[in-house]
Amino acid sequence: MKSAHFCSKGRAPKVKELVTSALERGIEPKDILEQGLLSGMSIIGEKFKNNEVFVPEVLIAARAMNAGVEILRPYLVSAGVETKGTAVLGTVKGDLHGIGKNLVKMMLEGKGVKVVDLGVDVSPETFVEKAQECDADIICCSALLTTTMVEMKNVVEKAEEAGIRDKVKIMIGGAPVTQNFCDSIGADYYTPDAATASEVALKICTE
Numbered sequence: 001m002k003s004a005h006f007c008s009k010g011r012a013p014k015v016k017e018l019v020t021s022a023l024e025r026g027i028e029p030k031d032i033l034e035q036g037l038l039s040g041m042s043i044i045g046e047k048f049k050n051n052e053v054f055v056p057e058v059l060i061a062a063r064a065m066n067a068g069v070e071i072l073r074p075y076l077v078s079a080g081v082e083t084k085g086t087a088v089l090g091t092v093k094g095d096l097h098g099i100g101k102n103l104v105k106m107m108l109e110g111k112g113v114k115v116v117d118l119g120v121d122v123s124p125e126t127f128v129e130k131a132q133e134c135d136a137d138i139i140c141c142s143a144l145l146t147t148t149m150v151e152m153k154n155v156v157e158k159a160e161e162a163g164i165r166d167k168v169k170i171m172i173g174g175a176p177v178t179q180n181f182c183d184s185i186g187a188d189y190y191t192p193d194a195a196t197a198s199e200v201a202l203k204i205c206t207e
């Protein structure tokens, strides 16, 4: 679908025009979303993973995708198109780095996962409370400092204390985070980049 091309090229006005004309031609909103916008974002995700595009291009493409989603949203709701699942996402307590977290949000949304963005400097209690409130499938924690990544262990423990550990998967990432660290704190998934995070999130939600 042409909107996929323009979405991956970050041309928001063109995407809006194409989504509107596709709707006028009677194309199903779900097809416009999946074969148009989401497939366009997947192209960007692959390129980002392979270092063929970088943060600015991802931000521009996400803006174009969201411009199309905003037009589609009422049609998707009335057509009963379900989101694939829900993730709460934030940067951990004491950490103000939000750029990577925002990329993870865009990529997850690009896979049709609803993201409740908690922002930065998020306490373990808030991660768990929000996960309970929105019956999340995944808690996603980001950290950029070696001094704050330890907060991720507190999120795992708080989820256990709240009795939701068996209901919610915990995915972690951020530059200093590693698979070994993930295993050592009992989190479920470590993902090295936003595109991989979105692939794993989709797998979790559709399992």
Ligand code: B1M
Pocket: 055, 094, 095, 096, 097, 098, 099, 100, 101, 103, 104, 139, 140, 141, 142, 143, 144, 145, 146, 147, 171, 172, 173, 174, 175, 176, 191, 192, 193, 194, 195, 197
């Ligand atoms: Co700060 N900072 N910073 N900083 N900062 C780093 C991270 C640092 C590496 C710079 C350095 O010293 N070389 C260093 C950390 C050292 C360490 O502990 N490892 C550092 C420091 C020390 C600090 C301060 C302490 C500096 C000071 O004040 N003395 C301070 C801390 C403030 C705080 O957090 N409490 C500080 C502050 C800041 C700013 C707030 C000013 C700013 C952030 C602005 C913002 O985010 N709104 C900032 C920035 C920009 C950086 C650098 C330059 C860039 C970080 C970044 O955004 N990278 C950084 C140096 C560097 O990395 N070059 C540095 C781009 C981003 C896309 O990558 O976040 O890794 P990243 O995300 C990737 C993957 O990690 C992954 O997907 C993303 C894209 O593929 N990913 C996930 C991320 N989260 C994920 C979650 C997942 C899965 C994948 O699952 C849920």
